[in-house]
Amino acid sequence: MHRVLLPFEFAEPTTVGEVVGMVDGQKAMVLAGGVDLVLKMRLRQILPEKVVSLQKVPGLDYVQEDGSGLRFGALASLRKIELSAVVRGGWPLLAEAIGLIASVQTKVMGTAIGNLCVGTPASDIAPALYALGAGVTIVGTDSAREIPIKQFFVDVGKTAVQPHEIVAEIFIPRPPAGSAGAFMKLSKTSEDIAKVNAAVLVTIVDGACTDAKIALGSVAPTPVRASEAERLLQGRGMNARTIAEAAEAAAEAATPISDVRSTAAYRKEMVRVLVKDALEKAAARALARGGGHHA
Numbered sequence: 001m002h003r004v005l006l007p008f009e010f011a012e013p014t015t016v017g018e019v020v021g022m023v024d025g026q027k028a029m030v031l032a033g034g035v036d037l038v039l040k041m042r043l044r045q046i047l048p049e050k051v052v053s054l055q056k057v058p059g060l061d062y063v064q065e066d067g068s069g070l071r072f073g074a075l076a077s078l079r080k081i082e083l084s085a086v087v088r089g090g091w092p093l094l095a096e097a098i099g100l101i102a103s104v105q106t107k108v109m110g111t112a113i114g115n116l117c118v119g120t121p122a123s124d125i126a127p128a129l130y131a132l133g134a135g136v137t138i139v140g141t142d143s144a145r146e147i148p149i150k151q152f153f154v155d156v157g158k159t160a161v162q163p164h165e166i167v168a169e170i171f172i173p174r175p176p177a178g179s180a181g182a183f184m185k186l187s188k189t190s191e192d193i194a195k196v197n198a199a200v201l202v203t204i205v206d207g208a209c210t211d212a213k214i215a216l217g218s219v220a221p222t223p224v225r226a227s228e229a230e231r232l233l234q235g236r237g238m239n240a241r242t243i244a245e246a247a248e249a250a251a252e253a254a255t256p257i258s259d260v261r262s263t264a265a266y267r268k269e270m271v272r273v274l275v276k277d278a279l280e281k282a283a284a285r286a287l288a289r290g291g292g293h294h295a
Contacts, residue, residue, distance in 0.1 A: 005041050009050040014057055016168060020141050022052045024163040030054060032074055035110040036118045060168070065090065069173040074166065078107035078115065078125070091172055093181030093201060097128035100183065102191045113167045116149075119157045120193075122218040126153070127199035128183055129170065130215035130223050136160075137169040144168070153222035176211070179203045180285035184274040188261065194218045195262040198250070198274040202238065204286040209233045214246070214275060219254035219267055226250035229275065238283035247276035 011028075013019050023030045028050040031037055040046045054060060060075035065086045072081055081087055082098040101107055101124055115123055116136075126149070134149045141164050149170075152160050161167060175181075181201040185194050196218050203211040212233040214226040229249035236242045256267035 003042060005038070006044075006047060008041075008048055011050060011052045012056040013052065016057060016060075016139055016166070017141070019052055019054060019057065020139060020164050020166055022050065023166065025161065026163070028052055030166055032114040033077065033110040034114075035106055036114065054166075063087065069171055071169055071171050072112060074113045074168050075111055076113070078110050078112050079104065081112055082107060090174065091132065093132060093183060093199060094125065094128050094172070096181070097124050097183040097185075097197075097199060100124055100185045113170060116152065116170075117159060117161060117167055119153060119155075119159045121153070121156060121220060121222050122193045122197070123223065124183075124185060124194060124197055124217070126223040127197055127215035127217045128181070129172065130225060131181060131199040131201040131213040132172045132175070133213070135171040135173075136167055137171065138162075138165050139168040140165040146171070150225065156221045175201065176203050178205045178210070178286055180282045180289065182278040182281035182285065184278045186270050186274060192261070196254075196256075196267050196270045196274060198271065198278050200275065200278040200282050202233065202279065202282045202286055204238065204283065207237055207287075209236055209238055209242075209283075212246075214250055214279075216250065216254055216271060216275075219256040219271055224253060226253040226275070228253060233279075238279065238287075243276055243279045243283070246279060247272045250275040 022028050029048040031051050031053045060073040063072045063076050063081050063084045070091050078098050082095050088095045129149050135146045136149055136152045137146045183199045185197040187194050199215045201213040202209055212230045214229050217223045229246040232246045232249055251268050251272035254268050254271045256264045258264045
């Protein structure tokens, strides 16, 4: 493993406009926490001529709630989001997903938006954001655009961010009353990246499921929603049979590969197991709160 970084130019602009004017995703790359970027530079996997830091741009580390939902900026660390009372109170599914990232050092240094921009299907927070219906604000030289997170991931290591663009903010709407979520992860060790992960969000009104979101990671080139499994839950009680049917449908939605961490067959079976467990936990949480939202 290479330990020494090759020479590069380092820029510390003070406005988002300056940042997007410099970065191109190839020769000039943006740095937030640097967890993934610096490692890949050490391994010679990427060799940018310029690194453009966000650290001197003020006002990008916020985690805040407003009337419509939750927002966090490009420099909000994973740890800050995980420990936020606002997140834990209104969006605990996100806090739960971050909580299963074992390294506190990674969570202190790494940003949530930086985690997403790596474009890995094994991200722990991406399935949670899929289930929560998050939106991604991308800022360019002339304009800003917001896209649903399901449009953000394009392929392994590839996102919708274009040259001279950065992700400035994630927005998560407030879950409806009667909602609760759960996140499950399977990995070789607690520090390892996920073989499979799953996030679910269910809304239960008068004992019946009125809405369900099921998102999977590490089972396709991008995170995916198990739409048929979601449909099977609509209008039904969250009993053992219904949950088992939905978990089976979720497994069918997975198109995993075999690699050094797991086989495709094992991943597919574990989707069924994790989704079943997550649905049971989310349903119990929703029913225990009697219709109050807790996602």
